[in-house]
Amino acid sequence: MKNILVLGGAGYIGSHTVKKLLIKGFNPIVVDNLVYGHKAAVLAKDFYQIDIGDKIALNSVFKKHKIDAVVHFAAFAYVGESVTQPQKYYHNNLINTINVLDCMIENDIKNIVFSSTCATYGNPQYSPLDEKHPQNPINPYGQTKFMVEKVMDDYDRAYGLKSICLRYFNAAGADKDGQLAEKHNPETHLIPLVLQTALGEREYINVFGNDYDTPDGTCIRDYIHVEDLADAHILALEKLFTEPKSYRINLGTGIGTSVNEIIKSAERVTGKEIPVLYVDRREGDPAKLVASNEYAQEILYWIPKYVKIDDIVESAYKVMVNPPF
Numbered sequence: 001m002k003n004i005l006v007l008g009g010a011g012y013i014g015s016h017t018v019k020k021l022l023i024k025g026f027n028p029i030v031v032d033n034l035v036y037g038h039k040a041a042v043l044a045k046d047f048y049q050i051d052i053g054d055k056i057a058l059n060s061v062f063k064k065h066k067i068d069a070v071v072h073f074a075a076f077a078y079v080g081e082s083v084t085q086p087q088k089y090y091h092n093n094l095i096n097t098i099n100v101l102d103c104m105i106e107n108d109i110k111n112i113v114f115s116s117t118c119a120t121y122g123n124p125q126y127s128p129l130d131e132k133h134p135q136n137p138i139n140p141y142g143q144t145k146f147m148v149e150k151v152m153d154d155y156d157r158a159y160g161l162k163s164i165c166l167r168y169f170n171a172a173g174a175d176k177d178g179q180l181a182e183k184h185n186p187e188t189h190l191i192p193l194v195l196q197t198a199l200g201e202r203e204y205i206n207v208f209g210n211d212y213d214t215p216d217g218t219c220i221r222d223y224i225h226v227e228d229l230a231d232a233h234i235l236a237l238e239k240l241f242t243e244p245k246s247y248r249i250n251l252g253t254g255i256g257t258s259v260n261e262i263i264k265s266a267e268r269v270t271g272k273e274i275p276v277l278y279v280d281r282r283e284g285d286p287a288k289l290v291a292s293n294e295y296a297q298e299i300l301y302w303i304p305k306y307v308k309i310d311d312i313v314e315s316a317y318k319v320m321v322n323p324p325f
């Protein structure tokens with residue numbers, strides 16, 4: 001049985017991936033400092049409350065378990081905050097990740113799957129975005145992920161460290177069994193915010209701009225179900241074990257959904273009317289961000305199963321009305 005060290009495995013995407021790893025017969029070992037994660041979301045038997053910046057503690061985990069590969073989710077991911085507090089982001093997302101890579105080299109571990117993002121592309125020059133699109137991040141969050149990709153390129157050339165950087169679009173939804181959920185605090189993601197509004201926890205949902213050059217004037221994004229993301233991590237690990245080579249791969253459905261369409265979907269799923277407040281555009285929000293997932297299909301044989309937005313929204317709603325933790 002292969003031992004997979006999951007950094008940030010108490011978080012949203014990490015916890016769903018841990019569940020998939022267990023189902024697929026891997027042995028996940030979770031490290032999370034619980035700054036944003038939830039202990040109750042960790043389904044693995046081995047859990048260490050450690051900061052990935054703590055080299056001594058991290059090394060002790062590497063020494064205790066014979067790690068075959070690392071899956072690295074641990075990061076800060078609030079774009080707005082990264083603009084006002086870049087130091088926090090460069091320290092955690094970049095410097096701490098270099099710490100992880102150095103520990104891997106010290107312990108002769110050569111395979112890592114990394115959570116990158118479509119935010120590394122910046123403003124799209126064409127759509128759908130493929131992996132050849134220029135990477136010009138427009139905020140420190142995207143910049144940190146872009147820099148990590150570059151560090152990993154150099155570590156591959158110099159030390160033979162193989163990395164698959166998965167550039168997620170908008171992660172959404174929750175475990176179909178209702179065992180795990182998206183529980184960010186503060187929550188900034190659209191689907192949970194819209195559902196909280198449907199449940200009366202918010203007075204209205206703010207929609208930032210309805211004068212974009214899109215069919216209904218609101219921004220279009222590519223919502224990818226968290227279970228589909230988890231599946232892609234398993235495929236990426238299997239790829240590294242069978243054919244060690246570095247890749248940078250988009251993970252999205254290839255389908256664009258506007259903010260208004262999300263609200264309509266949430267109204268169908270919940271049966272409730274959702275009050276909307278249209279406000280000014282936010283700086284740095286492109287009109288449309290949609291993935292080309294052809295490369296993921298070609299390299300990982302990955303095809304997303306959740307393609308209907310109502311199914312994604314419904315899975316999120318199910319755990320919101322019946323929270324697992």
Ligand SMILES: NC(=O)c1ccc[n+]([C@@H]2O[C@H](COP(=O)([O-])OP(=O)(O)OC[C@H]3O[C@@H](n4cnc5c(N)ncnc54)[C@H](O)[C@@H]3O)[C@@H](O)[C@H]2O)c1
Nearest residue numbers: 008011012013032033035036037051052074075077115171
């Ligand atoms: N959610 C999305 O839509 C999305 C999109 C693109 C990329 N990503 C990336 O995917 C990854 C996971 O995102 P998520 O939505 O699950 O976030 P999350 O906040 O739910 O999970 C991240 C986890 O990492 C932990 N963590 C952070 N810094 C740490 C440190 N120094 N040491 C130990 N643990 C630490 C947190 O406590 C948390 O449990 C992140 O790297 C994020 O940048 C997310």
